[in-house]
Amino acid sequence: MKQLDFIQYIARELNISDEESQELLREFSVHLNNELNETASVQLNGLGTLKKDISGISLDLDPSFAIEINYKYAGMQPIVVSDDFNVGIEENEEPEVDVERELEEEQESVVGNEPEPDLDEEANDNIGVEVDSEPEQEPEPEPEEQVDLADGPDSEVEDESEVDNEPEEEPEVDVEPEPEEEQESVVENEPEPDLDEEAKARIAKRTASLRSPKTTKKSNRTPFYIGIGVVFIAAVIAGWQFYLKPILDEPAMLVGDSGAEQSNVTEAMDSNSISEDQQPSAALDHEKNGLEGEALDTMVMNEESSIISPENSTSRINTDSVVSAPIMAKNVAEIPVDQPRYGLMGEVDTRANDGYTLVLFSLSNRQSAMEKYELYRSAGYRSLLSPVNSSRFGLMWRVSIGQFSTVEQALEVAKELPKDIIEDYFITKI
Amino acid sequence: MDEHQIKKISALIKERLLAGESVPLEGIGTFSRIHEPQYFSRDEKGRTVAHPPKDTVQFSPEELGERE
Numbered sequence: 123m124k125q126l127d128f129i130q131y132i133a134r135e136l137n138i139s140d141e142e143s144q145e146l147l148r149e150f151s152v153h154l155n156n157e158l159n160e161t162a163s164v165q166l167n168g169l170g171t172l173k174k175d176i177s178g179i180s181l182d183l184d185p186s187f188a189i190e191i192n193y194k195y196a197g198m199q200p201i202v203v204s205d206d207f208n209v210g211i212e213e214n215e216e217p218e219v220d221v222e223r224e225l226e227e228e229q230e231s232v233v234g235n236e237p238e239p240d241l242d243e244e245a246n247d248n249i250g251v252e253v254d255s256e257p258e259q260e261p262e263p264e265p266e267e268q269v270d271l272a273d274g275p276d277s278e279v280e281d282e283s284e285v286d287n288e289p290e291e292e293p294e295v296d297v298e299p300e301p302e303e304e305q306e307s308v309v310e311n312e313p314e315p316d317l318d319e320e321a322k323a324r325i326a327k328r329t330a331s332l333r334s335p336k337t338t339k340k341s342n343r344t345p346f347y348i349g350i351g352v353v354f355i356a357a358v359i360a361g362w363q364f365y366l367k368p369i370l371d372e373p374a375m376l377v378g379d380s381g382a383e384q385s386n387v388t389e390a391m392d393s394n395s396i397s398e399d400q401q402p403s404a405a406l407d408h409e410k411n412g413l414e415g416e417a418l419d420t421m422v423m424n425e426e427s428s429i430i431s432p433e434n435s436t437s438r439i440n441t442d443s444v445v446s447a448p449i450m451a452k453n454v455a456e457i458p459v460d461q462p463r464y465g466l467m468g469e470v471d472t473r474a475n476d477g478y479t480l481v482l483f484s485l486s487n488r489q490s491a492m493e494k495y496e497l498y499r500s501a502g503y504r505s506l507l508s509p510v511n512s513s514r515f516g517l518m519w520r521v522s523i524g525q526f527s528t529v530e531q532a533l534e535v536a537k538e539l540p541k542d543i544i545e546d547y548f549i550t551k552i
Numbered sequence: 553m554d555e556h557q558i559k560k561i562s563a564l565i566k567e568r569l570l571a572g573e574s575v576p577l578e579g580i581g582t583f584s585r586i587h588e589p590q591y592f593s594r595d596e597k598g599r600t601v602a603h604p605p606k607d608t609v610q611f612s613p614e615e616l617g618e619r620e
Contacts, residue, residue, distance in 0.1 A: 123573040135564055149553045150561050151579040166562040169569075169583075172611065179581060181611035191570060191585070191607045198604035203592065529602060548590050548604050 189514065194484040196512040198550055201478075203529045448475065448506040448552065466524040466535050470504045474525035478532045479506055480547045483521040491519030498523050506552065525552065569609055581613040 123131075133143035157164035158174040165171050170183040448470065461468045464477055482498075485491040491507055499505035503523040510518040526532035532549045565575045565583060574584040588606045595601050 123568060123575060125576045125578055128568070128575055131568070132561070132564060136560065146553075146557065146561070147577065148579070150558065151577050153553045153558065154577070154580050166565070167559045169562050169566050170609070179611065179613040181583070181609065183609050187566065188608065191609065195604045195606065200601050200603045202595075203600040203602050546587070546589060546605065549602060550604070 193512070193515040193518075195548070196484070196510060196515050196518065198481070198548060201529060201549070201551060203533075448508045464525050464527045464531070466504060466526075466539075467502050468504055470506060471525060474527075475552045477552055478526045478529050478549050479522040479552050480524050480532055480536055481520055481522040481550050482547055483519075484510065485519045485521065486516070488517075488519055491521055494521040508552075522550070522552075577614075579614065581611055584610050584612060586610045 129140055129143045129147060132138075132147060133140045136143065136146075138146070154164055154172065158172060158179060162174045163171055168184060169187060170181050173180050173182060457469045457471050461471070463471055463474045483491065483494050485494065495505045495507040497505075498521070504525050506520075506522045506525075508520045508522070510520050512518060524532060524535060526535065526549075529549055536547055536549070565577075568575045569583055569585050572585055574582055576582045586608050588608065590605045591603050593601050593603060
């Protein structure tokens with residue numbers, strides 16, 4: 123828009139002459155300049171804040187306006203194109219676990235006094251590395267070493283046997299020191315020969331009593347985990363039955379029936395405000411120009427109907443939208459037998475609705491969306507029409523073409539399409 | 553210039569921007585709607601992620617030489 127066009131537009135909207143409009147805009151510019159020079163900041167209602175600093179004048183867009191201007195992309199989420207890299211990372215991580223296991227085995231073999239000296243050195247080195255790198259396992263050897271230093275060879279033998287039996291379990295760390303301390307006190311009392319058998323009996327009894335809680339402790343956790351699992355499964359089933367299943371069975375329930383949709387949309391906005399705004403497309407620029415005035419009304423509707431708090435940001439635009447399955451898809455029976463499940467051309471295959479599609483338009487008017495849908499369908503494309511229910515922008519209609527099994531496939535096809543068919547598009551999950 | 557007039561002009565600028573047009577203001581600069589097409593990035597797991605397109609508004613201050 124040129125300066126003169128905007129002057130005429132202001133004059134038309136405010137019912138004033140072009141000269142008055144020009145003078146008004148000049149005063150507006152002077153006002154902004156003065157405010158910027160005096161306070162370095164000027165608030166433009168609903169638009170944002172102009173700020174002046176050393177680098178110049180910049181605009182901080184009003185958060186609600188930032189969301190509003192992106193309404194065409196409501197419900198569009200970032201999607202993972204390929205998880206091949208992720209698989210690679212997982213494959214790399216697995217050997218580390220194996221190495222750890224090997225190290226543990228080597229450690230055990232060291233405890234078992236294997237004769238090969240090379241292995242012992244390696245194992246000792248590895249143990250040192252492992253202790254340094256994995257602090258979680260540090261507590262285990264520490265108490266044992268303390269006991270080794272404090273006690274005689276008897277307790278050392280006991281420790282080794284315990285390491286052989288259960289080397290990895292952390293609870294032992296908490297439990298082990300107690301009996302060993304008790305054993306220390308018992309060992310200190312050894313000079314009295316009368317108490318020797320009694321002490322041994324007490325040690326055996328207490329050792330048994332200390333070991334038995336371990337098993338009961340483990341067994342007590344199982345029902346707890348089972349209980350959590352049951353509650354979780356019940357919650358999932360309840361969610362499926364009462365929320366997701368009705369929506370999936372009848373996606374139209376999100377928007378009501380087609381007749382009601384139209385009336386609802388019409389009621390939601392002024393009858394003159396039913397219009398569209400669309401993603402840029404060279405093929406439809408003339409339509410855009412023709413609908414320009416209507417588009418403005420729609421924008422006003424969006425502004426009024428959207429409840430947006432100041433703290434909202436553009437990143438939250440995708441959070442309150444529900445994209446339903448395409449409602450214009452044909453039945454599987456009408457699809458030609460030789461047609462592949464996925465592709466750009468042909469009839470829409472409902473079985474391929476688990477894939478991806480090229481979104482071309484997001485329209486607020488159902489009739490306009492139907493026209494676009496028919497336009498591409500008659501041209502031989504697999505044309506999809508999906509309702510998008512946004513809490514901010516109300517009901518919208520998304521027109522897309524193609525059903526692709528992967529994002530890569532959709533990208534390849536999109537690259538080959540002429541620009542007059544798709545100038546701007548976005549790949550999204552159907 | 554009163555507050556009412558400022559609000560009206562601001563609202564009309566906003567409408568033009570929502571309609572996809574730029575709005576020049578003589579002596580100040582130009583408000584322009586900028587379209588950022590979809591783009592790809594890598595997440596922390598190394599996966600390629602496609603991000604949806606985005607529209608925003610940019611203000612280009614008028615250069616001194618631009619004023620007549």
